[in-house]
Amino acid sequence: MHKFVIEGGEKLIGDVRISGSKNEVLPILAATLLSEEKSVIRNVPNLSDVRLMLEILEELGCRTTFENHTVTVTPYDLNRIVASYDLVSQMRASFCVLGPLLSSRKRAEVSLPGGCVIGVRPVDLHLRGIKALGVNYELDHGYVKADGRNMRGTRIFLGGNSGSTVTGTANILMAAVMAKGTTFIEQAAPEPEVEGLANMLNSMGAKISGAGSHRIEIQGVDSLRGADYDVQPDRMETATYAIAAAITKGDLTLRNSKYENLIAFWEKLKETGTQVDQVADDAVRIQGCEIQPTDIVTFSYPGFPTDAQAPMIALLATANGISIVTDTIYPDRFMHVAELIRMGADIRKQNNSAIIHGVKNLSGAQVMGADLRATAALVLAGLTAKGTTEVHRIYHLDRGYEQMEQKLAQVGANIQRAEYNPSRRKSDRNAA
Ligand code: EPZ
Numbered sequence: 475m476h477k478f479v480i481e482g483g484e485k486l487i488g489d490v491r492i493s494g495s496k497n498e499v500l501p502i503l504a505a506t507l508l509s510e511e512k513s514v515i516r517n518v519p520n521l522s523d524v525r526l527m528l529e530i531l532e533e534l535g536c537r538t539t540f541e542n543h544t545v546t547v548t549p550y551d552l553n554r555i556v557a558s559y560d561l562v563s564q565m566r567a568s569f570c571v572l573g574p575l576l577s578s579r580k581r582a583e584v585s586l587p588g589g590c591v592i593g594v595r596p597v598d599l600h601l602r603g604i605k606a607l608g609v610n611y612e613l614d615h616g617y618v619k620a621d622g623r624n625m626r627g628t629r630i631f632l633g634g635n636s637g638s639t640v641t642g643t644a645n646i647l648m649a650a651v652m653a654k655g656t657t658f659i660e661q662a663a664p665e666p667e668v669e670g671l672a673n674m675l676n677s678m679g680a681k682i683s684g685a686g687s688h689r690i691e692i693q694g695v696d697s698l699r700g701a702d703y704d705v706q707p708d709r710m711e712t713a714t715y716a717i718a719a720a721i722t723k724g725d726l727t728l729r730n731s732k733y734e735n736l737i738a739f740w741e742k743l744k745e746t747g748t749q750v751d752q753v754a755d756d757a758v759r760i761q762g763c764e765i766q767p768t769d770i771v772t773f774s775y776p777g778f779p780t781d782a783q784a785p786m787i788a789l790l791a792t793a794n795g796i797s798i799v800t801d802t803i804y805p806d807r808f809m810h811v812a813e814l815i816r817m818g819a820d821i822r823k824q825n826n827s828a829i830i831h832g833v834k835n836l837s838g839a840q841v842m843g844a845d846l847r848a849t850a851a852l853v854l855a856g857l858t859a860k861g862t863t864e865v866h867r868i869y870h871l872d873r874g875y876e877q878m879e880q881k882l883a884q885v886g887a888n889i890q891r892a893e894y895n896p897s898r899r900k901s902d903r904n905a906a
Contacts, residue, residue, distance in 0.1 A: 475896055478865040478879060480856035481888035482838055485762075486724035488885035490715045492731045493519040493876040494543065494705035497781075498667040500567035501644040502674055502703060503527045506547035507534060507574035508648060509678055511700030515545040518705055519876040522869070523565055530561050530568050534575070552579050559585040559616060565873075566595055570641050573648030576609055576622030578698075583619045591845045592807040599632055599639045603646035606630040607653055627655025627694055636803050637774040638663040638688065644671055650692040651680045659690040665775040666706065666735045674703040707756075709735050711875060713782040714850050716760045717789050718882065720748040721858045723762035726885060733758050738778040742770055742786070746793065767795035767832060772803050784810045784851035791819035792858060793832035800827040809844035810851040816841055817855050817863065838863040843870045850875065857887055866894070 494517040504527070506513040518524060520543065528538045528545065535551030555575055562568045562585040575582035589595045604611060604620060606628050611620035627650065632642055643663040648671075650657035662668065664687050672685030678701050681693035712731045719726035720743065733740070733752040740750050740758075745768040749761040767790060772780040780803040790797040791814055801807050805826035815821055817839045820831040838861030843849025849870040856863030868891070871878055879889045 475866075475894055476868055476891050477894050478853060478856070478868050479890045479892050480838070480853065480863045480865065482836075482856055482859040482861065482863060484722065484857070484886045484888050486718055486722045486726055486857070486882065486885040486887055489727045489729050490881050490885060491729045492707040492712050492715070495519075495667060495670075495708040496521055496523055496874045497567075497640070497708070497710070498670045499524060499705045500527055501570045501641065501648075501667070501671050502705065503531065503545065503547065504568075504570040504574050505648055505671060505675060506531065506536070506701060507549060507571060508578050508651065508675070509698045509700045510549055510552070510578075512546055512548040513701040514703075515547070515701065516543065516704045518543050518545045519708065521873060521876055523567070523873045526561065526565050527568060530557055530571060533558060533561060534571065555579050555581045555583055557582075557584040563588050566590065567641055569597060569600065570645050570648070572600065572604070572618060572620065573645040576604065576620055576625065576649050577652040580623045581621055583617050585617050586613070591809055593804040597642070599634050599642040600645045603630050603632055603642065603659075604649055607646070607649055607657065609649070622649070625649070625653040627653050627657040627692070629658040629660065631660045633661030640665050640668060643668050643690070647672060647675070647682065647685075647690065647692065651675055651682070651695065651698065653694045655694055657692040657694070659692070661688050662690045663774065664688055666709065666732075670706050674701050677701060677703065707731050710779065710781045710847070712736060712758070713739050713779070714785050714854070714875070715881070716743060716750070716758070717785045717854055718857060719760035720746065720762045720765065721789050721792065721854050724886070725759070725761045727753060727757055727759045729757050731756060731758050738776055739782050742768055742778055746789065765789060765793040765832070767793040767797040767830075769798045771800045774803070780804055780807060781847050783807060784847040785854055787811070787821070787828055787830060788814060788851040788854040790830045791821065791832060791836060791855065793830070795832055797830045797832070798827055799830065802826065810848035813841040813848070813852055814855055817859055819855070835860050837861055840864040840866065843867040846870050846874045853878070857882070866896070
């Protein structure tokens with residue numbers, strides 16, 4: 475096991491290059507199942523989630539390579555239609571192979587993904603979508619076993635009680651691209667990651683319009699060419715390093731970033747008094763200051779992203795006043811609060827909100843990550859805390875942040891990745 479050891483107090487100054495987007499590349503990789511030709515995907519971040527998706531593609535009869543941030547995928551055995559529990563259960567996004575398998579191979583047996591610490595994470599909207607397209611499926615021993623031989627274009631309402639679904643929209647988009655006729659997806663997720671997927675599918679020969687809005691139209695085609703696609707910059711990595719600049723009162727320029735994809739986040743960061751300047755088409759400069767409080771409510775895009783909620787709470791824990799942060803997408807996504815309190819933060823959780831009384835200084839402590847963004851929040855807190863912070867279970871970070879300790883150290887952070895052997899007693903207790 476590894477941990478980060480951070481000596482807080484250093485201002486971060488310099489340039490950080492943002493990597494390709496985890497949340498865009500995962501459905502993009504699933505989409506390579508839609509063609510029998512070789513696909514090339516560029517600017518792919520070297521993440522454990524990416525490597526897991528490549529394992530799933532290999533289980534589904536594809537040859538893959540991954541070198542210098544470039545992935546190639548060549549399907550060779552189209553009879554492989556089973557995505558197994560031991561792989562799919564590790565990462566919800568792998569459920570996105572369902573749509574492409576139904577489109578290209580007309581059959582699929584995909585394990586249900588199960589939940590995780592941030593919520594139940596149901597897939598009822600995914601299943602509503604494939605059923606509307608004429609797919610016959612059954613839930614059998616934890617698997618979705620589906621027959622897509624009679625798929626027809628149709629109008630699908632994909633909205634749920636928490637708004638739209640990102641991976642659900644991606645799955646149904648990929649299920650519909652070769653369905654005979656025209657499909658309309660109403661209350662589609664308008665996230666940039668969905669728009670990127672649609673752009674790649676169109677470059678493969680699909681006929682999709684409206685991606686990036688709440689209504690997407692898909693005219694079914696007979697087949698798709700292989701892809702050659704450049705992954706967009708990671709929005710959440712951008713937000714995380716922006717907060718790293720703010721929380722250390724530093725001055726960072728985030729290279730290879732897309733300002734226009736985080737408008738709600740920038741507005742809230744500016745409300746804390748942080749200076750945010752777009753200094754080039756693909757660069758944003760962040761200059762930290764005394765942090766002022768602000769109130770945040772997460773929403774589907776273009777609202778404030780739930781994935782930036784935990785990192786933002788770390789910042790507001792040091793603000794000059796009281797902030798309230800509410801998560802309408804994942805009401806239980808507050809595992810980071812207890813750990814921040816151990817670092818001296820003054821936070822009270824109330825239903826799906828955190829009430830944060832800013833403190834002058836956080837203090838270094840041993841803390842434990844619970845999910846990707848909660849662990850990132852603890853690293854951010856450690857960068858400003860007085861003394862030493864040890865962040866345990868950083869395997870969560872390796873899912874979604876490429877070379878995080880190197881990127882932080884290059885701009886002045888005192889951070890090391892170190893080995894440690896968790897005591898049996900602690901791990902038993904935590905498992906209880
Ligand atoms: C995507 O997850 C992201 N992951 C998540 O990022 C992100 O938090 C989430 O969108 C919300 O923005 C990827 O894109 C790989 P959802 P996704 O389906 O698509 C409910 C990270 O940290 N819902 O959009 O799986 C659900 O319960 C990760 O990078 C249903 O009710 O999330 C939730 O409340 C974490 N039924 C809301 O919709 C369904 O069938 C959004 O879920 C599907 C979803």
